[in-house]
Amino acid sequence: MRKDIKLLHEQIRAGNFLALARGITIVENELNGYESLLLQLHENRSARVVGITGPPGAGKSTIVNALLHHWLKENKKIAVIAVDPSSPFNYGALLGDRIRMSEYYNNPNIFIRSLATRGALGGLSGKIIEITDLVKEAPFDLVLVETVGVGQSEVEIAGLADCTIVTLVPEAGDEVQTLKAGIMEIANIFVVNKADRDGAEGLYRNLRMLTHERAGLGTETPVIKTSATENNGIDLLGGEILGFLEMQQSIPEKRLQLLSEKCWRLIQEQRMKKIDQKKMVYELALAAERNDFNLYAFTRSFIAAI
Ligand SMILES: Nc1nc2c(ncn2[C@@H]2O[C@H](COP(=O)(O)OP(=O)(O)O)[C@@H](O)[C@H]2O)c(=O)[nH]1
Numbered sequence: 001m002r003k004d005i006k007l008l009h010e011q012i013r014a015g016n017f018l019a020l021a022r023g024i025t026i027v028e029n030e031l032n033g034y035e036s037l038l039l040q041l042h043e044n045r046s047a048r049v050v051g052i053t054g055p056p057g058a059g060k061s062t063i064v065n066a067l068l069h070h071w072l073k074e075n076k077k078i079a080v081i082a083v084d085p086s087s088p089f090n091y092g093a094l095l096g097d098r099i100r101m102s103e104y105y106n107n108p109n110i111f112i113r114s115l116a117t118r119g120a121l122g123g124l125s126g127k128i129i130e131i132t133d134l135v136k137e138a139p140f141d142l143v144l145v146e147t148v149g150v151g152q153s154e155v156e157i158a159g160l161a162d163c164t165i166v167t168l169v170p171e172a173g174d175e176v177q178t179l180k181a182g183i184m185e186i187a188n189i190f191v192v193n194k195a196d197r198d199g200a201e202g203l204y205r206n207l208r209m210l211t212h213e214r215a216g217l218g219t220e221t222p223v224i225k226t227s228a229t230e231n232n233g234i235d236l237l238g239g240e241i242l243g244f245l246e247m248q249q250s251i252p253e254k255r256l257q258l259l260s261e262k263c264w265r266l267i268q269e270q271r272m273k274k275i276d277q278k279k280m281v282y283e284l285a286l287a288a289e290r291n292d293f294n295l296y297a298f299t300r301s302f303i304a305a306i
């Protein structure tokens with residue numbers, strides 16, 4: 001075991017933010033020692049992960065900001081991981097009404113880090129599982145992960161969060177009728193933000209109807225109206241999140257389900273890494289020349305040779 005990585009790990013465990021920031025950089029960029037750092041992580045940590053997803057501009061960062069304010073009063077230690085190219089947590093975007101975010105940069109109970117997204121359209125960072133696990137290693141009560149909802153990413157966040165919040169805004173309007181079934185499944189709590197705007201009530205009612213229908217005799221997914229800029233509904237949302245986390249802790253299957261989800265994705269990534277795309281194209285070009293070329297036979301033998 002490398003001594004410097006061991007020391008870094010101890011510092012992270014002790015709550016040293018600088019060490020944590022360095023650790024994240026090491027993992028994010030797969031720098032020297034990143035694997036040994038990951039190999040030291042413990043699985044039974046108390047920090048719980050809350051995922052906040054939704055379309056760009058829905059107010060996710062504003063909600064996170066308001067929740068930080070709310071939970072600071074309860075003396076909670078919180079980490080925020082923002083995976084959002086337009087996130088106000090990005091230093092470059094600390095402009096205008098977003099400047100207020102900076103108030104937390106020097107707070108010893110709040111750690112904020114923004115990550116680059118995997119693709120131009122947003123989505124999750126390639127190393128989000130590993131980084132979230134690393135952040136959990138530090139003594140936080142909660143780890144909030146903000147992600148822009150673009151297709152697959154909402155589902156991915158659900159695979160690593162103990163509680164997933166889906167944020168919608170009145171502008172979503174009738175889209176709710178066509179809400180992807182996947183979204184209904186992953187949301188543990190719905191938030192109708194910008195409740196100060198026209199259409200919020202309609203959206204709220206529609207969502208309530210949908211969650212009611214979906215629940216059958218089971219528990220309905222809560223729908224909470226917030227106006228994050230005015231700090232309305234935030235206390236209620238904060239309480240609902242903590243309530244959900246507590247309730248969920250008593251379901252042992254949930255832990256295994258989350259672990260399996262993460263394990264599956266890590267295996268996929270590791271296996272894909274071994275594939276040299278250039279080599280594949282080169283060999284494919286040769287094979288495709290042959291009269292008896294068969295793509296499926298080629299794929300099978302290519303994989304077998306890895
Ligand atoms: N009217 C209104 N505007 C809001 C509310 N919450 C956020 N906003 C504004 O919506 C814009 C996008 O917010 P932001 O938090 O950056 O959205 P994100 O992309 O989902 O993180 C900002 O200009 C916010 O000030 C709200 O409850 N009501």
Ligand SMILES: [Mg+2]
Nearest residue numbers: 060061084087
């Ligand atoms: Mg944001």
